[in-house]
Amino acid sequence: MFKKKLSFVLVSLVLLLGILAACGDEGAEPTGDGEKVIKIGGLFDETGATGDVGAPYAEGERAYFEYINSKGGVNGYKVDFIGEDYAYDTSRAQQVYQSLRDRHEVAAVLGWGTADTEALRKQIINDKIPFFSASYSENLKDTGSESGYNYLTAASYSDQGRAILEWIEENHKGDSPAKVALVYHKGHPFSESPIQDIKDYATENLAGVVEITPDILIELGDTNPLTTLQTWEQNNEAPDYTIINYTWGQTRNVVRDATSLGWDDTQFMGLNWTAGEGLIPAGADNQQWVDALDGFIGVVTHAFPTEDLPGMEPIIEYLDSKGKTVEDINQKFVQGWATASIMAEAIGIAIDQTDGGDIKGTDIKAAIETIDNFDLQGLAADVSFAPDDHSGTDKIRLGQLKDGEWEIITEYFGISDK
Amino acid sequence: MKNPFVMESGNYKTSYTKDMALYRNPRVKRRMLIIVILLFLIPLFASNYVIGLATLCAIAVIGAIGLNILTGFTGQISVGVGAFLAVGGYTSAIFTTTYGLSFWISLPLAGLITAIIGGLFGIPSLRLKGLYLAIATLAAQVIILWVIGNWESVTGGGSGMVLERPSIGGFSFYDQNSYYYLCLVVAVLTTIYALNLFRTRTGRAFLAVRDRDVAAQIMGINLFSYKVMSFAISSFIVGIAGALLAHYTMIVTVELYSIQVSIQYLAMILVGGLGSVFGAILGAVFITLLPVGLGYMVEYLTMFIPDAYSLLSSFREFVFGLVLILFLVFEPGGLVNIWNNIKNYFKLWPFSTKE
Numbered sequence: 001m002f003k004k005k006l007s008f009v010l011v012s013l014v015l016l017l018g019i020l021a022a023c024g025d026e027g028a029e030p031t032g033d034g035e036k037v038i039k040i041g042g043l044f045d046e047t048g049a050t051g052d053v054g055a056p057y058a059e060g061e062r063a064y065f066e067y068i069n070s071k072g073g074v075n076g077y078k079v080d081f082i083g084e085d086y087a088y089d090t091s092r093a094q095q096v097y098q099s100l101r102d103r104h105e106v107a108a109v110l111g112w113g114t115a116d117t118e119a120l121r122k123q124i125i126n127d128k129i130p131f132f133s134a135s136y137s138e139n140l141k142d143t144g145s146e147s148g149y150n151y152l153t154a155a156s157y158s159d160q161g162r163a164i165l166e167w168i169e170e171n172h173k174g175d176s177p178a179k180v181a182l183v184y185h186k187g188h189p190f191s192e193s194p195i196q197d198i199k200d201y202a203t204e205n206l207a208g209v210v211e212i213t214p215d216i217l218i219e220l221g222d223t224n225p226l227t228t229l230q231t232w233e234q235n236n237e238a239p240d241y242t243i244i245n246y247t248w249g250q251t252r253n254v255v256r257d258a259t260s261l262g263w264d265d266t267q268f269m270g271l272n273w274t275a276g277e278g279l280i281p282a283g284a285d286n287q288q289w290v291d292a293l294d295g296f297i298g299v300v301t302h303a304f305p306t307e308d309l310p311g312m313e314p315i316i317e318y319l320d321s322k323g324k325t326v327e328d329i330n331q332k333f334v335q336g337w338a339t340a341s342i343m344a345e346a347i348g349i350a351i352d353q354t355d356g357g358d359i360k361g362t363d364i365k366a367a368i369e370t371i372d373n374f375d376l377q378g379l380a381a382d383v384s385f386a387p388d389d390h391s392g393t394d395k396i397r398l399g400q401l402k403d404g405e406w407e408i409i410t411e412y413f414g415i416s417d418k
Numbered sequence: 419m420k421n422p423f424v425m426e427s428g429n430y431k432t433s434y435t436k437d438m439a440l441y442r443n444p445r446v447k448r449r450m451l452i453i454v455i456l457l458f459l460i461p462l463f464a465s466n467y468v469i470g471l472a473t474l475c476a477i478a479v480i481g482a483i484g485l486n487i488l489t490g491f492t493g494q495i496s497v498g499v500g501a502f503l504a505v506g507g508y509t510s511a512i513f514t515t516t517y518g519l520s521f522w523i524s525l526p527l528a529g530l531i532t533a534i535i536g537g538l539f540g541i542p543s544l545r546l547k548g549l550y551l552a553i554a555t556l557a558a559q560v561i562i563l564w565v566i567g568n569w570e571s572v573t574g575g576g577s578g579m580v581l582e583r584p585s586i587g588g589f590s591f592y593d594q595n596s597y598y599y600l601c602l603v604v605a606v607l608t609t610i611y612a613l614n615l616f617r618t619r620t621g622r623a624f625l626a627v628r629d630r631d632v633a634a635q636i637m638g639i640n641l642f643s644y645k646v647m648s649f650a651i652s653s654f655i656v657g658i659a660g661a662l663l664a665h666y667t668m669i670v671t672v673e674l675y676s677i678q679v680s681i682q683y684l685a686m687i688l689v690g691g692l693g694s695v696f697g698a699i700l701g702a703v704f705i706t707l708l709p710v711g712l713g714y715m716v717e718y719l720t721m722f723i724p725d726a727y728s729l730l731s732s733f734r735e736f737v738f739g740l741v742l743i744l745f746l747v748f749e750p751g752g753l754v755n756i757w758n759n760i761k762n763y764f765k766l767w768p769f770s771t772k773e
Contacts, residue, residue, distance in 0.1 A: 047735070084713060087735070090674045091682075092709060094667060095474065099710070102467030102594075115673035122580055122668035126592060139577050146580060187567025189671055192576035 035078055038347055038359055040065070041100035041109040041129075042083025043116065049088040050247060052278055053332045054112055057134055058083065060329070060336025061110055064344070067318040074344050075351040077359075081340075082106060090116045101127055108132075108364045110343060114190035121147040128361040130346075130368060132339055136160070136272070136301075137193045141391050149361075151368055152391040153339050154301040154380060155414060158197035159394040160271045161243060162415045164299065165202055167398060168241055169209050177211040181239035183254055184246075185220045191245050194271065198243065201415075213239050220250050226257040238263040244270040248278045256292040272299045272396070277330045280404050290404040297409070300399040302335040302380045304406060311338075311377030338379040342392070345374050381412045438617050457602055461595040469594045471710060476601035477663050478702035480608045482686040483695060484655030487612060489684070490693035491621070492648040493628030494543050498555040500679035501562035502653050505532045506660025507670040508566055511579040516572075521584030521665065528661035529654040535562070536653020543645045547631075559677055567672045578671030581664055591665075601662055608655055612695045615651070624648055628693070685738070689745050691752030700753040708741065709734050 042061060045054035065081040068074060082104050086093040093116035100106045106129065111117050114135035121140065124131045130149050133140065138158040140150040155163070165180070172178040182198060185191035195215070202210045216232050218225045242258070244251050251274040258266065275298025280289045303309055305326040312326070315337060319325060349367035350359050369387045376382060383392030394414035399406045431437045441447040461469055485499050506528040513524035539558040546554050566573045573579065583591045584600070591597045615621040623644045626634035635641050664670045682705060690701020712734050749755055 089678060090671070090676075091679060095471070095710060098470040098474075099467060099713070102465060102470055115671055118578060118671055119667055119669050119674060126668070137577075187564070187576050187672060189576040189578065189673060 035073075036076065037080050038074070038077045038351075039080045039082060039104055039106045040343060040347075041097075041104060041106035042081055043093055043096055043100075043109060043111045044083050044085050045088040045112050046085040047087045048085075050113060051088070052249070053247060053273065053276070054088070054134075056330050056332040057112070057336040058085075060333035060338075061340040062336075063315075063318055063333070064337045064340035067314060068344055070321075074347045077347065077351055079344065079347065083110075086112075086116065088113055088116075090119050093119065097123070101129060107359055107361050108343060108346075110339060111135075114193060117150065118147075118189060121150055124149040128365070130361055130365045132343055134335070134339070135190065137189070138197055139193070143388055143390050147390075149365060150390060151385060153342050153383060154272070154335075154392065155299075155394045155396045156391055157194035157245065157271055158201075159391070159414060160299045160301075160396055161194040161198035161245075162201045163394070163396050163413060164243055164269055164271075164398075165198065165206055165210055166413075166415060167410070169206055172209070172240070174240075177209055178241060179211050179213050179237070179239045180241045180243060181213045181216050181236075183216045183218060183242050183244040186215075186217045188220055190273075191220060194245060216242070218250070218254060220246060222250075223253065224257075225250075225254045226260070229254075229257055229261055233261060238266055240265070241267045241269060244268065244274055246270070247273045248276065252279055252281075252289060252293060255296060256289070259292050267295070267297065268293075269297045270299065272301045274298050275300050275399055275406070276332060277304075277406070279401070286404070293401050294403065296401045297398055298401075298406075300331075300397045300406070300408060302331055302338055303378055304331050304399075304408075305329050305334055307378070307408075309378030311379035334379055338376050341376065341379075342371070342374060342383060345371060381414075440613060440617065454606060457606075458599070461598060466594045469598050471707065473594070473598045473601050473666060475703045475706045476598070476605040477659050477666065478683075478686065478706045479605045479699050480601075480662065481656050481659035481683055482690065482698040482702035483608050483612050484652045484659060485683050486687045486690075486693070486695065486698040487615070487624070487655065488648050488652035490687050490691075490698070491616065491628060492624040492645065492652075494540070494645060494648060495548065495552045496555040496558075496649075496652070497552055497677070497680045497684065498539065498558035498562070499656055499683040500675040500677060501559040502532050502536055502656040503660035503663065503679065504566060504670070504672070504675035505535050505562060505653075506657030507664030507675070508573055508579070509657070510661035510664055511581050511670045512572060515579055515581055521582075522586075525584075525658060525661050529657040532657025532660065533650040533654035536656070537646045537650035540646045540649025540653075543649065544642045556677075559680055563672055563675065576672065578669055581668050581670065583665055583668065597666060601666075604658065604662060608658070609695060609699065612655075612698075616695075620644070620647065625693075685742055687752075689741065689752055691754030694752070694754045696757070697752050697754035700757070704753060708738065712737055 042058065044058035045051055046058055048054070062081060062083070065079045069078050073079060082100065084096045086096045097109070097120055100109060108130040109124070111120070111131055111133040112135070114137050117131065117133035117135045118137065118139060120131065125145065125148050128149065130151065132151055132153050136152050136154055136156045138156045140147045140152055141156060142148065168178050168180065180202070182195055184195055199212055202212050213236055216228065218228050222228070244254060246254070251270050255268045258268070279296070279298070280286055280293055303311065305312065305315070315334070316326065319328065346364050346367040347359070349370055350363040353367060354363050369385050372384045373382045374384070381393040381395035385392060394416050395412040396414065397408055397412055398410045400409045441450065460472055481499065481503060485496065488494050488496050509528040509531045510524045513519040513527055514521055539555065542554045543551050567575060583597065585591065591600055616625065623634065623639045626637065626639055627641060627644055631641055667674070686701035686705045687698050688701070689704055690699065691697025716733060745752065
């Protein structure tokens with residue numbers, strides 16, 4: 001009896017929740033008192049598979065809008081930044097996007113992962129909502145019907161890979177061509193994204209200088225890359241360079257296992273999501289990782305908080321107001337901050353152009369496409385957009401791990417410098 | 419005249435035809451009609467956001483009914499729904515985008531091809547039962563997604579494929595309302611089909627296979643063909659749902675169809691009620707709206723606790739698990755059982771309110 005009753009109560013509670021969800025409270029938007037507000041949406045991964053880098057990135061975006069609002073907003077408009085965690089679940093991202101579009105009626109969205117960004121790229125064209133993703137997939141460079149409302153705020157993965165090849169060409173010592181192995185997860189939208197472009201670039205522009213070896217295919221979730229590496233080693237010699245495209249966790253596993261196989265002369269390199277403070281896990285007993293990863297070179301698209309740059313001043317000012325220091329944030333925070341500041345720049349232009357009217361996604365799109373050499377004051381490479389060019393920049397820096405600390409080893413450079 | 423406040427509370431069936439009727443009495447028929455009409459009227463008074471959610475619900479309903487035919491009615495566990503959705507979505511993408519076929523042809527083709535592949539993966543079900551079959555269908559999930567991820571020339575590999583919304587003549591289903599109507603019509607047709615399926619020989623054979631396959635075989639039911647048929651019918655419907663979802667999001671990538679999706683669909687029929695068409699509908703709507711409802715709740719809480727957002731950001735997974743466990747423990751019959759209990763309570767009131 002009691003059990004029945006309890007289940008009845010519990011289940012009706014859950015049902016009630018469902019009904020609440022269906023009805024929703026339409027009129028609950030924060031309106032503010034007379035001041036103008038522009039709504040920007042956010043899609044975060046704070047608890048999902050890429051939450052280790054997604055959480056600080058989201059915090060950086062939120063922090064920027066909080067900071068700019070405390071300074072009076074963008075040209076007098078307050079930015080209402082409405083974001084939700086979608087936990088790297090593409091179908092959940094679809095729901096969150098619908099809520100941002102229809103419930104909150106946002107003018108633009110700051111997104112996150114490759115899979116969900118690509119899954120939304122057709123819909124945002126239909127809905128006319130410009131989209132900045134943290135995924136720098138080459139696919140998003142299209143300006144027409146494929147991904148016409150996506151903009152790349154940093155060098156695309158393919159451009160990063162091409163830049164690494166150029167660096168290898170300049171720095172390779174010895175007479176034989178540099179043997180470069182590509183390490184990635186075949187079939188994974190993020191990991192596989194730049195591979196074909198890197199291969200094409202090597203054969204078209206660097207034939208005889210760079211030689212791409214057979215691929216090393218390791219899945220992102222494979223916790224024991226050693227077996228794959230051993231099998232690969234049976235048929236191939238250890239490469240001179242490897243280009244890895246994973247996030248922190250898998251990158252360090254691969255490098256550790258390759259080092260344990262005695263690939264001492266191999267220069268391990270990775271694209272931007274391999275670089276950053278978290279590549280070496282925190283903790284007192286991380287010396288084995290410091291040793292294994294020593295000399296690793298990663299693409300650095302955004303500045304480290306410890307660098308002395310003019311762009312860091314507002315960040316430090318914001319952190320001071322929260323009682324924090326640069327020690328509490330990392331490079332992904334800066335990346336989120338910089339991305340949000342590009343959006344704010346576009347909002348500012350759109351406000352000027354619409355003369356204080358209602359700002360729509362198309363206005364922001366037009367504004368983004370007028371951005372020319374927007375100076376991020378060292379936080380990242382300057383960005384420019386045009387109606388026929390949605391990639392903000394192709395410039396990157398390279399950073400190298402030395403005794404567990406990242407050291408910047410190049411200035412900003414890209415293949416367009418050639 | 420009949421007292422309008424008294425409900426019929428007995429079984430008045432006097433013939434087999436009555437026993438097999440789709441609607442038990444005219445009242446049920448009227449009620450169903452009213453519900454369907456109300457569903458069609460939603461766009462008149464609801465916001466775009468609600469319609470978007472309703473579209474996702476309708477697609478989930480189609481998929482959940484498909485899975486329930488296999489798991490709930492035939493008793494064959496499948497954890498490969500995600501992959502079968504992918505087959506439907508990709509088939510439609512390949513036919514419409516690569517070969518330029520019309521959506522109206524590729525939709526049934528997507529169902530057919532998914533049915534063939536589903537039937538193929540259903541073959542081991544003759545020898546495998548329960549957990550073993552679950553693992554075999556898990557293999558289907560992994561194999562299909564691996565093939566899709568690696569067969570670049572056809573599926574586009576990791577970057578997926580782009581689709582268009584369907585159109586008839588000059589009218590295309592780009593806005594929310596029209597696509598909602600399309601999905602609703604398919605969902606209603608699926609429901610009618612599934613309800614009728616279990617009035618036929620095939621449907622009753624499925625039930626017999628579920629209840630005890632040895633007994634079913636003794637009664638002359640060919641286990642192999644009916645099990646494979648169940649896989650095929652179920653996959654056909656799941657494939658249709660997959661194609662509708664693909665044309666809704668206008669893109670297909672491997673990541674849309676992970677094992678997580680399979681588990682979500684299993685949760686739908688579990689929470690809704692195994693072996694009930696109405697249960698599948700309730701479960702699909704419930705599981706689709708659960709995260710949305712929790713989002714509202716967290717938003718509401720942030721008014722009182724400013725830090726609620728960061729505290730509760732992983733709340734959703736927690737509640738999802740909790741709901742599943744609570745249902746398994748307290749109401750294995752699912753939402754549909756709760757619904758029936760409530761209905762019976764009012765039917766019998768005030769004579770017998772104790773169960």
